[in-house]
Amino acid sequence: MSQSTTVPPVSNPGQTTDPGLTAIRPRKRRKDSGGHGEDAGAPAPLWVKIAITLLCLLWIIPVFGLAITSLRDRTDAAAAGWWSIFTGPSQLSRLTVENYVQLFQQTDMARAFVNSLAITLPATIIPILIAAFAAYAFTFMEFPFRNFLLVFIVALLVVPNQVAFAPILNIYGQFSLNGQFAAAWLAHIGFGMALATYLIRNYMATLPREIIESAKIDGATHFQTFWKLIVPMSTPALASFAIFQFLWVWNDLLVALIFIGPGENQPLTVSLVSLLGQQGQGDQLLTAGAFFTMVLPILVFLSLQRYFVRGLTAGSVKG
Amino acid sequence: MTITILNAIIAVVCGVAGAVVLFYVLNKLTELLPSKPQELIKPYVFILPAFAALGLFLVYPFFQTLVYSFANADSTAFIGLENYxxxxxxxxxxxxxxxxxxxxxxxxxxxxxxxxxxxxxxxxxxxxxxxxxxxxxxxxxxxxxxxxxxxxxxxxxxxxxxxxxxxxxxxxxxxxxxxxxxxxxxxxxxxxxxxxxxxxxxxxxxxxxxxxxxxxxxxxxxxxxxxxxxxxxxxxxxxxxxxxxxxxxxxxxxxxxxxxxxxxxxxxxxxxxxxxxxxxxxxxxxxxxxxxxxxxxxxxxxxxxxxxxxxxxxxxxxxxxxxxxxx
CATH class of the missing domain: 1.10.3720.10 (MetI-like)
Structure with missing residues (x-):
């Protein structure tokens, strides 16, 4: 399985807007990634373009609707749907950021944003190192029960984390951890560990074994080999898990509700749920708040999409 | 709010440094052993923290949940298959x-x-x-x-x-x-x-x-x-x-x-x-x-x-x- 052929060329749009570049790139990419259009240079048939444009519109219109609504005055939003900005030009000039101003004045969204960061960053970064050590042992060391333990990790990949809540709540209760950030950190470290180890190990298994053999001959210990050789070479896998875990923790509601709950430590998802609960008078805050919770993950996602895709496809698709 | 941010940064630094130190110390400890048992133990030292996390957050709770499922609402008495x-x-x-x-x-x-x-x-x-x-x-x-x-x-x-x-x-x-x-x-x-x-x-x-x-x-x-x-x-x-x-x-x-x-x-x-x-x-x-x-x-x-x-x-x-x- 080779990395390069399993990576679909999805990346940040807008990188290649230069028409000269796009004219050259098709043939080059086709050769690289083994795609199969009718003919490398020929444009796609019109029906393909129409079909995919319709699908893309279908997918993006809901987000667009939310973005527009979040910029509309409360009475405007209640009087007519967001699409009325296309029918009545006066509506367009009435767009305002007032909802966002109100959001930060009247709700605790700003604080929740900081809480979300405080929960997500440690819960993303800490498991990577722990998983990388385990992945190294599984890839480059021989030991009894190795395959059994590896299969055990694969099995744990599908175990629903619901099994953990009641027992862990009891343990946390004894240490007064419930409601603290640490409660969410530890839980996310535990729940993400199987995927982290699995993803990173799959990537390390594609690294050439001769490297570690020669490092051993040069007298390097496993600890040195890990730090100086394997970690730098595994950066794509580490980055891909980091993005995966970041999105997962940032967007998580269940762990946050159970281990942190509503209160001064609540993350954005919990705040947004409480806004959704008070329907009617707070509708303009809801749309602005919902859009606000999405900004950071969408930015992270768009800028690091290439790594994310690579991590998803490594190990699950034969190259 | 600044405290929350500082807190998070400290957690990241301490968490990562803690993990590094943990692995470093465990590694040093195993290196004190003669080379034969050292080779035998080292892989387990490398996978130990990962399995500790999995054990605490998935394996142990799984069995505990299995036990709870045969007990009453506040887990004080066994009631057999009644929940099911x-x-x-x-x-x-x-x-x-x-x-x-x-x-x-x-x-x-x-x-x-x-x-x-x-x-x-x-x-x-x-x-x-x-x-x-x-x-x-x-x-x-x-x-x-x-x-x-x-x-x-x-x-x-x-x-x-x-x-x-x-x-x-x-x-x-x-x-x-x-x-x-x-x-x-x-x-x-x-x-x-x-x-x-x-x-x-x-x-x-x-x-x-x-x-x-x-x-x-x-x-x-x-x-x-x-x-x-x-x-x-x-x-x-x-x-x-x-x-x-x-x-x-x-x-x-x-x-x-x-x-x-x-x-x-x-x-x-x-x-x-x-x-x-x-x-x-x-x-x-x-x-x-x-x-x-x-x-x-x-x-x-x-x-x-x-x-x-x-x-x-x-x-x-x-x-x-x-x-x-x-x-």
Missing amino acids: TRLLSSPNFQTTLFNTFLWILIVPTFSIVFGLLIATLADRLRPTGEKVSKTLIFLPLAISAVGSVAIFRLIYNAVPATQNQTGLLNAIWVALGNEPVAFLQTPDFKLNSFLLMVILVWTQAGFAMVLLSAAIKGVPTDTLEAARIDGAGEGKIFFSIVIPQIRATLITVFITVLIGVLKTFDVVYVATNGGFGTNIIALNFYQALYVQRDAGAAAAIVVILMLVIVPFLIYQIRQFRAEEAAR
Whole structure:
């Protein structure tokens, strides 16, 4: 399985807007990634373009609707749907950021944003190192029960984390951890560990074994080999898990509700749920708040999409 | 707020430094041993922290949950199989199970259908068009379930017929001369459940598309060329060459999405809280644990959830073994 052929060329749009570049790139990419259009240079048939444009519109219109609504005055939003900005030009000039101003004045969204960061960053970064050590042992060391333990990790990949809540709540209760950030950190470290180890190990298994053999001959210990050789070479896998875990923790509601709950430590998802609960008078805050919770993950996602895709496809698709 | 930020930074630094120091100390300790036992122990030292985390947060709780499932609401006395018999004989739980069955069948299927459709079509576009279209379809994966529900409220929303409809679906429906429908409150033919599934398909199709697109690009061009020379149409090529070649990926995607769906509780929790006949097993667990405060029933629900997952777990292990053998 080779990395390069399993990576679909999805990346940040807008990188290649230069028409000269796009004219050259098709043939080059086709050769690289083994795609199969009718003919490398020929444009796609019109029906393909129409079909995919319709699908893309279908997918993006809901987000667009939310973005527009979040910029509309409360009475405007209640009087007519967001699409009325296309029918009545006066509506367009009435767009305002007032909802966002109100959001930060009247709700605790700003604080929740900081809480979300405080929960997500440690819960993303800490498991990577722990998983990388385990992945190294599984890839480059021989030991009894190795395959059994590896299969055990694969099995744990599908175990629903619901099994953990009641027992862990009891343990946390004894240490007064419930409601603290640490409660969410530890839980996310535990729940993400199987995927982290699995993803990173799959990537390390594609690294050439001769490297570690020669490092051993040069007298390097496993600890040195890990730090100086394997970690730098595994950066794509580490980055891909980091993005995966970041999105997962940032967007998580269940762990946050159970281990942190509503209160001064609540993350954005919990705040947004409480806004959704008070329907009617707070509708303009809801749309602005919902859009606000999405900004950071969408930015992270768009800028690091290439790594994310690579991590998803490594190990699950034969190259 | 500054304190919270500082706190987080300290946690990151301490967590990472702590892990480094932990591994360093463990490593030094094993190096004190003579080289023979050292070689034997070192791998276990490297995997120890990972397995400690897995043991504490998945393995131990699994067995504890199994025990709780045979105990009463506050886990003070054993009541045998009562939690299970009570659940399985309750019409509400039967609806929940049936809904869950629909979810794990429909969401993965439609995610794959749309993912495959988009991957196939985008493969024929020029690179820029392919990138842009794939990014747009993939984007909802970055949006939380709570955010998705907030987005789809602007589509499913209903207001009295005397006012302008602010929900897109009702606006179209009313423009066609009908009365507005409160879609998420309509359990007829599982309409509301299906509309909630649409939300999850919307987020998961991009995931399916990425994996399937990689697989489609892996189909050898020679085979396709040969089929074209023999006069096979595009449809025939797709169904009798491409589909069989990407079969393994199709199954992987189906199972991955299916397991994701089984664990998902937030879409239904936020949209209807399981009302109007939309409950699913993962949400039912949360309600048992938090609303009814019945640890026994909650544990029994998790065990039932686990039982549903076991066949897929076995398949996953088999698949992994086969991949390892081919490595």
